[in-house]
Amino acid sequence: YVLTQPPSVSVAPGQTARITCGGHDIGRKSVHWYQQRPGQAPMVVVSYNDDRRSGLPDRFSGSNSGNTATLTISRVEAGDEADYYCQVWDSDTNHREVFGGGTKLTVL
Amino acid sequence: QVQLHESGPGLVKPSQTLSLTCSVSGTSVTSRNFYWSWVRQAPGKGLEWIGYITGGGITYYELSLKRRATISVDTSRNHYSLKLNFVTVADSATYFCARISTSSDSDFFDLWGQGTRVTVSS
Numbered sequence: 001y002v003l004t005q006p007p008s009v010s011v012a013p014g015q016t017a018r019i020t021c022g023g024h025d026i027g028r029k030s031v032h033w034y035q036q037r038p039g040q041a042p043m044v045v046v047s048y049n050d051d052r053r054s055g056l057p058d059r060f061s062g063s064n065s066g067n068t069a070t071l072t073i074s075r076v077e078a079g080d081e082a083d084y085y086c087q088v089w090d091s092d093t094n095h096r097e098v099f100g101g102g103t104k105l106t107v108l
Numbered sequence: 109q110v111q112l113h114e115s116g117p118g119l120v121k122p123s124q125t126l127s128l129t130c131s132v133s134g135t136s137v138t139s140r141n142f143y144w145s146w147v148r149q150a151p152g153k154g155l156e157w158i159g160y161i162t163g164g165g166i167t168y169y170e171l172s173l174k175r176r177a178t179i180s181v182d183t184s185r186n187h188y189s190l191k192l193n194f195v196t197v198a199d200s201a202t203y204f205c206a207r208i209s210t211s212s213d214s215d216f217f218d219l220w221g222q223g224t225r226v227t228v229s230s
Contacts, residue, residue, distance in 0.1 A: 030214035041220040097157040
């Protein structure tokens with residue numbers, strides 16, 4: 001199972017960033033999103049498509065339908081600049097955990 | 109407070125075995141609600157899942173690493189380990205241990221160690 005993310009997304013402060021994660025029938029799976037700042041470990045931001053991590057601003061939201069899952073960051077701030085990864089559990093292939101290639105969010 | 113902490117040599121010679129340990133505090137590695145995993149990240153690259161071990165000791169691995177990787181648990185020390193045989197320079201990466209929160213529907217990585225950098229070089 002392959003997850004496809006755009007390598008980069010750029011957005012001005014205060015605007016909305018949408019980071020996509022494409023996969024065959026991904027809408028049938030639960031998608032999880034991670035934020036990784038430079039030099040740090042990843043951290044889950046959204047699990048099970050749209051469940052925001054406790055304490056995370058409601059500017060972060062997730063959706064999943066058809067062949068695309070999306071992480072949406074509203075009112076983007078400089079501190080949101082990071083790499084973002086989507087992930088699914090592939091129960092059909094040896095219980096694999098699959099990551100997307102990652103998207104670097106740049107705040108202009 | 110649950111914490112994970114990786115340890116192991118930062119330099120491994122080609123063809124040798126990479127051995128890392130993840131010390132777990134604040135919870136038990138025998139918990140049935142969690143799996144214990146390893147993920148790596150080559151410099152400037154994305155995340156690559158290596159494998160995980162369940163609370164009951166069942167293991168699953170990324171297919172490309174299955175022949176070389178072994179994950180085991182030491183319940184007496186509350187830690188788990190990764191061994192990767194016959195390493196090459198392509199195995200140079202930051203290695204993270206990570207806890208997986210599991211349900212009947214899916215898994216996700218809810219807690220990560222800070223990562224440990226491993227370089228394969230002669």
